[in-house]
Amino acid sequence: MRRGPDAGTRPDFRKAIPLPGSLRQKHLHIALQAGRRKRRRATGQGMSKSNNVYKDAYNRGLRLLDETKSLPSEPELGTLLGVSRTTIRTILARMEETGLIAWNKRSKTVLRVPRPDDFFPEEETDTLSQIIERSFMRRLLVGGAEPGMQINELELAREIGVGTTSVREFLIRFSRFGLIEKRRNSHWVLKGFTRAFALELTEIREMFELRSASAFAALPEDSPVWADLDLLEDEHRLLAREIATRFNEFSELDERFHRLIHRASHNRFIVDFYDVIAMIFHYHYQWNKAQERERNEVAVAEHLAYIAALKSRDLGKVDAACRKHLKSARNTLLTSIPEGQQP
Amino acid sequence: MRRGPDAGTRPDFRKAIPLPGSLRQKHLHIALQAGRRKRRRATGQGMSKSNNVYKDAYNRGLRLLDETKSLPSEPELGTLLGVSRTTIRTILARMEETGLIAWNKRSKTVLRVPRPDDFFPEEETDTLSQIIERSFMRRLLVGGAEPGMQINELELAREIGVGTTSVREFLIRFSRFGLIEKRRNSHWVLKGFTRAFALELTEIREMFELRSASAFAALPEDSPVWADLDLLEDEHRLLAREIATRFNEFSELDERFHRLIHRASHNRFIVDFYDVIAMIFHYHYQWNKAQERERNEVAVAEHLAYIAALKSRDLGKVDAACRKHLKSARNTLLTSIPEGQQP
DNA sequence: TTAATGTCTTTTATCGTGAAAAAACAGTTT
DNA sequence: AAACTGTTTTTTCACGATAAAAGACATTAA
Numbered sequence: 001m002r003r004g005p006d007a008g009t010r011p012d013f014r015k016a017i018p019l020p021g022s023l024r025q026k027h028l029h030i031a032l033q034a035g036r037r038k039r040r041r042a043t044g045q046g047m048s049k050s051n052n053v054y055k056d057a058y059n060r061g062l063r064l065l066d067e068t069k070s071l072p073s074e075p076e077l078g079t080l081l082g083v084s085r086t087t088i089r090t091i092l093a094r095m096e097e098t099g100l101i102a103w104n105k106r107s108k109t110v111l112r113v114p115r116p117d118d119f120f121p122e123e124e125t126d127t128l129s130q131i132i133e134r135s136f137m138r139r140l141l142v143g144g145a146e147p148g149m150q151i152n153e154l155e156l157a158r159e160i161g162v163g164t165t166s167v168r169e170f171l172i173r174f175s176r177f178g179l180i181e182k183r184r185n186s187h188w189v190l191k192g193f194t195r196a197f198a199l200e201l202t203e204i205r206e207m208f209e210l211r212s213a214s215a216f217a218a219l220p221e222d223s224p225v226w227a228d229l230d231l232l233e234d235e236h237r238l239l240a241r242e243i244a245t246r247f248n249e250f251s252e253l254d255e256r257f258h259r260l261i262h263r264a265s266h267n268r269f270i271v272d273f274y275d276v277i278a279m280i281f282h283y284h285y286q287w288n289k290a291q292e293r294e295r296n297e298v299a300v301a302e303h304l305a306y307i308a309a310l311k312s313r314d315l316g317k318v319d320a321a322c323r324k325h326l327k328s329a330r331n332t333l334l335t336s337i338p339e340g341q342q343p
Numbered sequence: 344m345r346r347g348p349d350a351g352t353r354p355d356f357r358k359a360i361p362l363p364g365s366l367r368q369k370h371l372h373i374a375l376q377a378g379r380r381k382r383r384r385a386t387g388q389g390m391s392k393s394n395n396v397y398k399d400a401y402n403r404g405l406r407l408l409d410e411t412k413s414l415p416s417e418p419e420l421g422t423l424l425g426v427s428r429t430t431i432r433t434i435l436a437r438m439e440e441t442g443l444i445a446w447n448k449r450s451k452t453v454l455r456v457p458r459p460d461d462f463f464p465e466e467e468t469d470t471l472s473q474i475i476e477r478s479f480m481r482r483l484l485v486g487g488a489e490p491g492m493q494i495n496e497l498e499l500a501r502e503i504g505v506g507t508t509s510v511r512e513f514l515i516r517f518s519r520f521g522l523i524e525k526r527r528n529s530h531w532v533l534k535g536f537t538r539a540f541a542l543e544l545t546e547i548r549e550m551f552e553l554r555s556a557s558a559f560a561a562l563p564e565d566s567p568v569w570a571d572l573d574l575l576e577d578e579h580r581l582l583a584r585e586i587a588t589r590f591n592e593f594s595e596l597d598e599r600f601h602r603l604i605h606r607a608s609h610n611r612f613i614v615d616f617y618d619v620i621a622m623i624f625h626y627h628y629q630w631n632k633a634q635e636r637e638r639n640e641v642a643v644a645e646h647l648a649y650i651a652a653l654k655s656r657d658l659g660k661v662d663a664a665c666r667k668h669l670k671s672a673r674n675t676l677l678t679s680i681p682e683g684q685q686p
Numbered sequence: 687t688t689a690a691t692g693t694c695t696t697t698t699a700t701c702g703t704g705a706a707a708a709a710a711c712a713g714t715t716t
Numbered sequence: 717a718a719a720c721t722g723t724t725t726t727t728t729c730a731c732g733a734t735a736a737a738a739g740a741c742a743t744t745a746a
Binding site: 053082083165168169172173176178184185191197200201203204207211266267268269270272273276 | 426508511512528540544610613
């Protein structure tokens, strides 16, 4: 069960211990891009919480300055940026400090247009769980993560440079994706991104999407979803025309399209299940760039046919178009899974 | 929207605040059975972890003493009770202390049969998450928990007498049941055990179980599941005969039966989804005792018909029997949901 | 030499704590 | 009076610390 010739370059797998069950257990380490990432030091006291909410909202707030000569009220800004007034006031305070606005009670006059260096760096705006998820998924997909391996909370936390609580909470949330499993009072076990996983995932996906699609087609004329569908159709047409240069924008469009369809099921379990699919496809797209252009070109065409079928309200056509697209989506996913031996 | 005459005894709902959206948000409080439960005090330092694993294993270990005159090796005991050797040794130490056994290295001789007071009290053997779950579900089902209410981690933690971390982790785990939802950077919202919930749940259940049932019927002759099915059939027959007195044992049998069928799908998402159903039915059975005997009597008969259909391998019969049972299960669930008004 | 026991180390489960962010309250302005 | 700003309180998020439990290593008995 040795890995390829590069096995020596990733030295920190624990020695496998023989188990009663035939599964050999190893540990899942995260290989960090360039040495150990050391977050937050030299603060003396353990820093409790990063202010990424503020930083992210600040960056988004800067973009508002381009458009107007004065900002709206604090509560309005709050809804606009999706944060509380407390955070809005922190943002305004900094905007005043850096000379972007003049702030006096109700008047918030824009003094200058933001420069690139006014923005907080991207990586400081990420949620902790996003950081953890990325590290974890990189490790999972980069290879070297064999089914049956142990996942060690403490080790993960240390390697990513975060507290154990955050890692635990991440793993609990992540467990619903079916890739890991907890042993009571003990470690997590990696079930792995295997062929079996992909097949089980797509089985459910097909079941759910076929049902959602026929529910969609049965929706009344005056339902707002038809307008949404028209908009998405336009976007697909546009993308199809410029596919040579914009093929990497498909992933995002794909998700919006399928979510729209799933929402027609009016079933929270179906809608929520799309999170699993979206997660898998998100990382899969990032990782497997082979024939990306061709794959996406085909998919866009399939989507357009699927949309046409929906608009026809002909359940037979919908079923056929949906099946066809899901089949090729499954094949793309399956071919991207390395693996040769699986019982 | 006042609750019944006992409303005054549960005084601590927060005043509802009017919201932009028409949903009135209230807070979900837990009404504890007899005043506030104060766990762990007077220890000075915050106690980190209860030793319920030890206590539960100890209790189960006591039952072994009835059967033999001497206990097996430590590792063997470990696998038997499902705990580590460390815990086994703590157990043995106490058994020696209380004069239950004589322990010297490999020899562990039973000196006397355990008395009732040798056992740790039941409530000390519960997991923290079980405690939290019970409190939470009681509140949910006892009424007074309206959709749209806020769930406050801190408040829950204080009322149950546990740390916030445990409550957070519970809520994250619980969220996959579709009854609550998190607002980013803010509180949880109760979606409620509504008619809509029950319908969405049963829709998926029916989809999954029909598929599992036909997969089951298609299993080869020599598959071990047929033996399992035979055993379950016997248990059903036995229960049917003594239904007058043992009707409350059905719930557990029901779960085992359906899990066996779902396992035939060989799909982790289908198998895992049964957790949602089991959870709902578990609390539903506890709460709704109306016509319990009659309901269970009918269900046992339906199960037996279902089992016969499976054994016939006739897919048409399987489908019909499965549909029939699921339909009456859905009706039972639906009639137990109070609620009059739902948009 | 295998499988147990005895001992030591590591990991998990849980708490209290503190900063970030939200929410509530109180006072102003229009 | 409605909507805003200013201020205070509460809650969420994340950390380090610690006892329980698991796991690894060392030693001994069969």
